[in-house]
Amino acid sequence: MTVNPFVxxxxxxxxxxxxxxxxxxxxxxxxxxxxxxxGHSGCGKTTILNALAGLEEASDGVILVGGREISGPSxxxxxxxxxxxxxxxxxxxxxxxxxVRSRWxxxxxxxxxxxxxxxxxxxxxxxxxxxxxAQLSGGMKQxxxxxxxxxxxxxxxxxxxxxxxxxxxxxGTLQDEVxxxxxQTAQTVxxxxxxxxxxxxxxxxxxxxxxxxGAVIAEIVVNTMPRDRNRADLHRHPHYYRIRNHLIEFLVDxxxxxxxxxxxxxxPKFTTPGxxxxxxxxxx
Amino acid sequence: xxSSLRLRAAIVSTAxxxxxxxxxxxxTLGTGVVADVDPEYARLMGATAVxxxxxxxxxxxxxxxxxxHLSHPFYDNGPNDKGVGIQxxxxxxxxxxxxGLAVAVAIPLGFLIGMSPLMHKALDPFFQVLKPISPLAWxxxxxxxxxxxxxxxxxxxxxxxxxxxxxxxxxxxxSVRKEWLNVARTLEVGPLRKALQVILPAAAxxxxxxxxxxxxxxxxxxxxxxxxxGGTGIGYFVWNEWNNLSITNVMNAILMIGLVGMALDxxxxxxxxxxxxxx
Ligand SMILES: Nc1ncnc2c1ncn2[C@@H]1O[C@H](COP(=O)(O)OP(=O)(O)O)[C@@H](O)[C@H]1O
Ligand SMILES: [Mg+2]
Numbered sequence: 001m002t003v004n005p006f007v008x009x010x011x012x013x014x015x016x017x018x019x020x021x022x023x024x025x026x027x028x029x030x031x032x033x034x035x036x037x038x039g040h041s042g043c044g045k046t047t048i049l050n051a052l053a054g055l056e057e058a059s060d061g062v063i064l065v066g067g068r069e070i071s072g073p074s075x076x077x078x079x080x081x082x083x084x085x086x087x088x089x090x091x092x093x094x095x096x097x098x099x100v101r102s103r104w105x106x107x108x109x110x111x112x113x114x115x116x117x118x119x120x121x122x123x124x125x126x127x128x129x130x131x132x133x134a135q136l137s138g139g140m141k142q143x144x145x146x147x148x149x150x151x152x153x154x155x156x157x158x159x160x161x162x163x164x165x166x167x168x169x170x171x172g173t174l175q176d177e178v179x180x181x182x183x184q185t186a187q188t189v190x191x192x193x194x195x196x197x198x199x200x201x202x203x204x205x206x207x208x209x210x211x212x213x214g215a216v217i218a219e220i221v222v223n224t225m226p227r228d229r230n231r232a233d234l235h236r237h238p239h240y241y242r243i244r245n246h247l248i249e250f251l252v253d254x255x256x257x258x259x260x261x262x263x264x265x266x267x268p269k270f271t272t273p274g275x276x277x278x279x280x281x282x283x284x
Numbered sequence: 285x286x287s288s289l290r291l292r293a294a295i296v297s298t299a300x301x302x303x304x305x306x307x308x309x310x311x312t313l314g315t316g317v318v319a320d321v322d323p324e325y326a327r328l329m330g331a332t333a334v335x336x337x338x339x340x341x342x343x344x345x346x347x348x349x350x351x352x353h354l355s356h357p358f359y360d361n362g363p364n365d366k367g368v369g370i371q372x373x374x375x376x377x378x379x380x381x382x383x384g385l386a387v388a389v390a391i392p393l394g395f396l397i398g399m400s401p402l403m404h405k406a407l408d409p410f411f412q413v414l415k416p417i418s419p420l421a422w423x424x425x426x427x428x429x430x431x432x433x434x435x436x437x438x439x440x441x442x443x444x445x446x447x448x449x450x451x452x453x454x455x456x457x458x459s460v461r462k463e464w465l466n467v468a469r470t471l472e473v474g475p476l477r478k479a480l481q482v483i484l485p486a487a488a489x490x491x492x493x494x495x496x497x498x499x500x501x502x503x504x505x506x507x508x509x510x511x512x513x514g515g516t517g518i519g520y521f522v523w524n525e526w527n528n529l530s531i532t533n534v535m536n537a538i539l540m541i542g543l544v545g546m547a548l549d550x551x552x553x554x555x556x557x558x559x560x561x562x563x
Contacts (some may be wrong), residue, residue, distance in 0.1 A: 053467055071471040085463035089485045089561040098481070102471035134562035152471070 004067070005142050006188055007052070011266075013062035014047050021047060022215040024265030025061065027207055028121040029156075032186040033266040036199040038247065039209030040131050040255055045192045049160050052190060053079045057110040064097040066155070078149035086133040086143040086148075093129040096120055096148045104156070119151040120144070122181065139170035146174075150181065157182070163198065175201055176231055183227070196247045200240065201231055207268075208250050210258040217268045221246065224274035239274030246273035305343045312342035334441065341532040347531045350539065364524060366516070368537065372544060374516040378434065378509075379502045379548075382441025386498065390446055391491065394453025398487070402481035404454065410445070419505050423512055433513035437506065443496035444505045452494025456487030488559035496552035503545045518544075 005028035012025040029035050037045050050056035052063060053072040063070050065077065086095050092215055096116035101107070107115070120129050123143040133141055142162060149157055162178075163171040167280040179202055193199050199206045206221040225239045234240055341349075357369025397404045419440045426436035460483050468478045510519025518541055525533035 053470055055469060075470075075472050077470070079466070079470045080467070081463055083463055084466050085461075087464060087467070087482065087485070088486075088563050089559075099471050102473055132562070280400060 005032075006066060007031060007190070008064040009048075009052075010062050010064070011052065012048070012058050012063065014044060014051070015059045019213045020059075021212050022209070023060075024216055026266050027217060027220065027268060028270070029188060029190060029205075031188055033204050034182060034187075034189045035191070035205045035207060036203035037190070037192045037207045037209065038194065038199055038251070039215065040211050040251070041194070043209045043212040045209065046173050048158055049079075049158050049190065049192055053077055053158050055079075070261075075152050076155040078152055078154035078157055080142075080145050080149045080157065080162045082160045082162065082164060084133075084138075084145040084265040086141055086144055088133050091130050091132055092120060092125060093117065095133070095144055096151050099148045099152050116147075116151055119147040122150065123177065139166050139174060142166060142174060143177075146178065146181075150185075155198055156188040156190065159189065159221070161192050161194065164194065171195075171198075172231055176233045178202065179230070196244055196251070197234075199247065200225070200243055201229065201234055206247065208247070208255070211255050215261070216258070216263070216265055217252065218250065219269045219271050222270055222272045222274075224272050242276055243274045246271070246276075306461050308343045312340050335392070339531070341535065346532050346535045346539075350536050353536055353540075363515070366521075368518070368521060368540060371516060371521040372540060375510060375518040378437050378517065379441055379499070379506050382438040382443075383445045383495075383499055383502050385438070385442045386445040386449055387495065389442075390449035390494075391453055394450050394491070395457050397450070397454040398457025399483075404458070411451070415447045415451075417460070420508055420512065423509065427513075433515060437509045437513050440509045441502045441506060445502045448497040448501065449491070449494040452497070453487065453491045455484055456490030456494075460486040460489075471515045485559070485561075489556060489561070492552065492556045492559055496549065496556060499548050499552055500545070502539075503548055507541060529555070 007029035008153050009025055013023040013025075014021045025048065027035075037048065039045055047056060047058075051058045052070075054077065065074075070077075086092075087098070090098065093113065093116055095190050096119060096246075097112045100112045100116050104112070117126070117129060120126060123146055125140060125143055125147065128136060128140060133144065136144070142165075145162070163174055167176065175198055181187070182202075189202075191202065193202075200223060203223055205228075206223065208218045208221060209215050210218050220245065223243065225234075225237050225243070228238065322365060343371075353368045357367045359367040360370060422440055422443050423436060425437040427433065430436050430439060464482055464486055467480075468482045473482070506517065507519035507522065508516035511523045514520050514523070518537060522534055522537045522541075525537065
């Protein structure tokens with residue numbers, strides 16, 4: 001735990017009328033850390049991400065980024081939307097250049113294009129720069145969304161189930177690329193997913209949320225696997241199944257019946273299931 | 285398959301047209317010499333009396349006259365005898381003038397209404413009352429206040445083209461996908477750039493569809509308006525030729541009105557296609 005975390009979420013809550021979607025959320029994200037949020041549908045994950053992005057206001061609590069309270073959206077926090085959210089009337093290049101221009105309004109057109117192209121090539125779409133989004137596959141569109149987010153060189157990336165609409169094969173390659181790019185650039189990332197394997201591959205920390213209404217953070221799983229992991233031999237590492245079983249067991253059983261009696265929301269419990277050798281005996 | 289369907293449709297269209305022209309021709313043929321008529325009387329009355337010819341002109345006559353109009357479009361022999369090209373030009377100028385004014389009002393106002401739920405709710409009752417008013421009902425008021433028949437016609441066109449454009453613009457702007465607006469927000473895009481580079485292109489197909497509806501209505505209304513105010517224009521031409529009892533010219537005018545209306549619609553349809561984006 002860093003003393004001065006990059007992102008600090010303090011006592012965040014969202015209520016509609018009398019019902020709280022989630023409450024008492026407290027967590028931190030360190031600089032360069034990759035954090036995944038897992039929870040069942042409707043527990044308020046998107047709302048949390050939108051609050052971090054500044055697109056939506058929480059009902060209670062504060063979010064500090066870099067020590068300052070956020071007040072609305074910022075170019076420092078780029079969002080990768082679940083539905084890619086590309087402008088269909090613009091080419092791939094124009095979509096990215098649109099973002100580049102927002103960040104650096106003084107740049108001339110040539111400089112904007114060159115900068116945008118660099119990031120389009122980074123996600124492997126150099127040949128498709130002049131295509132319209134409608135001419136691209138789902139995976140390619142999501143890559144453009146990633147290129148657009150990275151192109152403004154944000155301090156942090158926010159991703160809302162970015163790969164959930166993709167087929168397994170495309171999802172795999174994109175996960176590998178995101179992992180590579182984020183480690184190369186030491187990006188700080190907050191990502192929502194409901195794919196346990198995706199979380200284990202990408203995240204340094206995995207935040208587990210209980211079911212709503214009144215959802216809270218049940219625990220934060222620390223990923224103890226080496227950081228230079230990749231998808232191909234992830235499952236060979238001994239920590240992998242321990243973490244995976246722990247997460248699945250949480251999603252299946254404990255997310256519903258979470259015991260709040262011994263629970264202090266301000267000190268979410270950190271667990272390291274990867275180091276726990278006692279679970280092995282339970283396996284068949 | 286498509287091209288063969290198109291070809292077959294063209295064949296059927298041509299056959300229908302030919303059938304129609306033939307029936308028309310047969311229906312308006314003379315019935316032969318009806319009776320012995322006093323030559324003086326025959327000279328006075330022309331073929332209608334002598335050959336039992338129908339007063340309704342036949343297709344050959346109308347098409348012949350049509351060709352004549354096409355080859356003499358811009359002659360001007362005083363207020364009651366101008367080439368049909370001149371009359372159409374008067375009508376087009378009025379339509380485009382009123383339509384242009386309507387664009388200038390409807391697009392900004394539509395943006396305002398589309399972006400502000402408050403303004404939408406506040407202005408809606410006015411639109412509900414104003415929209416169903418026949419544009420021609422404004423004519424006396426326009427004549428009384430503007431005191432110029434041509435400007436009054438333009439005003440009537442303005443009124444009738446306003447509503448479809450206004451409502452479509454407001455609807456198009458209001459239904460811009462939330463995610464595109466969120467993209468603009470996270471990129472801290474300023475309001476003017478957001479309006480011009482996100483909302484306008486996103487709503488453009490809906491806005492231009494409204495314009496297409498408007499220009500169609502404007503072209504319908506201009507004929508009636510010009511019949512009322514008189515002087516110039518294709519509507520006046522129709523009425524004037526009716527007073528001259530020249531059914532041939534009336535039919536020619538009808539044909540021209542149809543062709544010009546189709547051309548206007550095609551231009552807007554092409555513009556709609558130009559700004560439509562596949563999703
Ligand atoms: N306007 C609203 N009024 C009442 N409840 C809402 C409203 N908007 C969202 N919610 C509730 O908030 C919850 C959280 O939604 P969301 O953040 O999208 O969840 P997730 O992304 O985890 O699926 C949902 O259960 C939804 O029913
Ligand atoms: Mg969601």
